[in-house]
Amino acid sequence: MTIVINMRRGLDKRKLMVAARLIREGKLVAFPTETVYGLGADALNERAVRRIFEAKNRPADNPLIVHIADFEQLKELAQEIPKEAKLLAERFWPGPLTLVLLKAENVPRVTTGGLDAVAVRMPAHEIALALIRLSGKPIAAPSANISGRPSPTTAEHVAEDLYGKIECIVDGGETRIGVESTVIDLTERPPVLLRPGGLPLEDIEAVIGKVRIHPAVFGKKTDVAKAPGMKYRHYAPRAEVIVVEGSRERVEAKIAEVVEELKRKGLRVGVIGRESYGADEFYHLGETVEEVARNLFRALREMDKRGVDVIVAEGVEEKGLGLAVMNRLRKAAGYKIIRV
Known part of the structure; x- marks a missing residue:
C-alpha cells in the first residue's frame, strides 16, 4: 500500500516527518520539486537505491541525481569542489541546476550508474528541502515515473505509474517548471552540458563562460550516460x-x-x-x-x-x-x- 500525504496547502513538517522516517528506513518516497516529482531514497543506502531502479524498471547504468539541502552536504558527496561549482551554486542554488563532480568514496556506485562521478543539485521547493533536512540524508531521486514515460508534474501522474510499488507519495500540487534540471559536467574542461533543463544555458555561460554541448543533447547515440536522459528513450507516451x-x-x-x-x-x-x-x-x-x-x-x-x-x-x-x-x-x- 502507498501512503499519500496531502500538502497542497503548503509545508506541514509534522506530516512530512512520516515521509522522512520512511527515507531513513530505506523506503521510497515520491515528492515534489520545482521541476518534476522525484522518487527518493537515501542516496548512501545501496539497498534503498536499488529499489528505485526496480520500481521504475530503470537501466542500472542510468545515473541518479542526489538532492541536498545545504552546500555543506556537497562536501560529503564530492572529492573536490571546483571554483565553477561554487560560482554556480552561489548563483543558482536552490534551483534547477545539477552539477556533475568526481564522487567521494562513500557514494555507492549504484547511485552513480557505475561511474566515478556524482550528479548533485539543491531543489528550490520547500517540501523537498524540508524532507532532506528532516530525514538527515542526501536523497537520490530520478523522476517518479516508469522509465521511458513522460515525467510526472503532479502527484496523480506519480500514482498512475507507481501506486502500490512505493511506500509514500507527498502531494505538493503541480510543479512550477515542468521539465527536469539542467545538468552540467564539471569533470570536463570546458564544462559540458549533458542535459538541457529548467535553467537556460545562456544563464550558466554568463557565470562560468563557454560550455560545450554534448552531442547526445541533439540525438547522437552515446555508450556512456553521465546524466539521466542521455542514453535511453525518455518522456514517451504510448501514442x-x-x-x-x-x-x-x-x-x-x-x-x-x-x-x-x-x-x-x-x-x-x-x-x-x-x-x-x-x-x-x-x-x-x-x-x-x-x-x-x-x-x-x-x-x-x-x-x-x-x-x-x-x-x-x-x-x-x-x-x-x-x-x-x-x-x-x-x-x-x-x-x-x-x-x-
Whole structure:
C-alpha cells in the first residue's frame, strides 16, 4: 500500500516527518520539486537505491541525481569542489541546476550508474528541502515515473505509474517548471552540458563562460550516460509522436497537412501546440516557452488518456527553455522529426 500525504496547502513538517522516517528506513518516497516529482531514497543506502531502479524498471547504468539541502552536504558527496561549482551554486542554488563532480568514496556506485562521478543539485521547493533536512540524508531521486514515460508534474501522474510499488507519495500540487534540471559536467574542461533543463544555458555561460554541448543533447547515440536522459528513450507516451519544427508559418502549414494525411488513414490524431489544425484532440501548450515547458509532460499523458494513435507536436525556438523543450519532444518522438 502507498501512503499519500496531502500538502497542497503548503509545508506541514509534522506530516512530512512520516515521509522522512520512511527515507531513513530505506523506503521510497515520491515528492515534489520545482521541476518534476522525484522518487527518493537515501542516496548512501545501496539497498534503498536499488529499489528505485526496480520500481521504475530503470537501466542500472542510468545515473541518479542526489538532492541536498545545504552546500555543506556537497562536501560529503564530492572529492573536490571546483571554483565553477561554487560560482554556480552561489548563483543558482536552490534551483534547477545539477552539477556533475568526481564522487567521494562513500557514494555507492549504484547511485552513480557505475561511474566515478556524482550528479548533485539543491531543489528550490520547500517540501523537498524540508524532507532532506528532516530525514538527515542526501536523497537520490530520478523522476517518479516508469522509465521511458513522460515525467510526472503532479502527484496523480506519480500514482498512475507507481501506486502500490512505493511506500509514500507527498502531494505538493503541480510543479512550477515542468521539465527536469539542467545538468552540467564539471569533470570536463570546458564544462559540458549533458542535459538541457529548467535553467537556460545562456544563464550558466554568463557565470562560468563557454560550455560545450554534448552531442547526445541533439540525438547522437552515446555508450556512456553521465546524466539521466542521455542514453535511453525518455518522456514517451504510448501514442506515436511526430515533431514538426522550423519557421512558424511553415510549421503551421505542415502540421495541418500531416494531420489531414493521418486522419485519412483512419488514425485518431492529437495535436499539442498553439492551434488544433483540425486534429481529433488538442492540448494548448501555451504562448510562452515557460508555459510550454510547464504543460509539456501533462499534455503527453493527457493525449494517452484521450486515446489518440498519433501525437503531432509543434516545435519551439531553441532559445532559453526552448532547448530543453525540444530535447524532450525529440526524445519522446524517438527522433521522428519533420523539419520544414
